[in-house]
Amino acid sequence: MDQHKHVDQRKPASEQLLALLDGRRLSPAQRRIAQYLIDNLAEAAFLNSVDLAERAGVSQPAVSRFAAALGFSGYPALRDALRPIVLGAVAETPQQVRRNELQAAIAAEEANLATLHELTADPERFAALGRELAASACLPVLGLRMSDPVAYYFCYGAARIHPDVRFVDSAGSAAFDLLLQARQAGGTWLLAFMLPRYAVETITVLDEAHRQGFKVALVTDSRLAPWADRADVVFPAPVGSRLVFDSHAAPMVLAGLLVQAIADAEPARTQLRLEEHEALHENHAYYLH
Structure with a gap:
C-alpha cells in the first residue's frame, strides 16, 4: 500500500x-x-x-x-x-502557484523556528553547554558540505569571544591532524554540525574525535538521527526542505544561541575581546557607517 x-x-x-x-x-x-x-x-x-x-x-x-x-x-x-x-x-494562475509555493516555504521555516522556540524553554541546557565550550582551551568546530556555512557562521562569531576556535571543514587525515592539534592545545570538546544532506565523512571524524578523547556536541536536524548516539549532547534544529536546496533558518539561529551561551559563560573575557576587536575595526575602518 x-x-x-x-x-x-x-x-x-x-x-x-x-x-x-x-x-x-x-x-x-x-x-x-x-x-x-x-x-x-x-x-x-x-x-x-x-x-x-x-x-x-x-x-x-x-x-x-x-x-x-x-x-x-x-x-x-x-x-x-x-x-x-x-x-x-x-x-x-502561474502567479498564484508561485505564491503558494513561496509562502509554503516560509511557513515551513516558521514551524522550524517554533520547534527551536520550544527547545529554548530550558535555557540551562544552553548555559551548561556554553560553559563547557567556553572552558575548552581549544574549540574545534566541524562542518562538512552543506553543513559548512552554518558551522562557519558559528566560528566567525565564536572566534571573537573564544581564544582558540578551529574550523574543521575537510575530512580524512587533514581532519584527524586538526583534531590532534586541538587536543594538544587543550581542547576537550568538539562542536559538530551535521545537516542534510548528511556527509558520510562526518561520522568518521566524530569517531576519531571520541578516540582522541573529545566530548562531542552535535547540531543536527533530529534528536532521533541514527548518528545522535555518537554525541554527548544533541541539539536538534530542523531544516527547510521546500526549496531546491535546504534552508537553514533554525540551524543558523541555534548557532547564534550557542555563541551567546559561550559569551554568557565568560562575560569578562567576552567584553575584553570584543572591545579589542572594536578598536581594531575602528583603527582600520573595516565597516561603512
Missing part, C-alpha cells in the same frame, strides 16, 4: 501538491522534479516517466526514486494521485 499523505481536495492544486511534498527528504534532482510539477502540474500529471524526466532535466530512474520518496509504489501510482488533483482543483 502506498504510504503517501492524505490531501484535502478542496484546496488549490498547488497546495495539494505541496502537502504531498511536505516533510519529505528529497535530493536536489528530486526537488527539480518537484519544482517542475509545481510549475506545470496540469501538463505533468499526464506525462509518462520518460517524458517527465526529459522535461525536468533528470534521469528516468530519478523520477522513480522521487515517487518512492513520496511514499508511492512507483511513478504510475504517483501519477494516478496527481490526476484527480488537476481535474478537481480550482484553476490557478
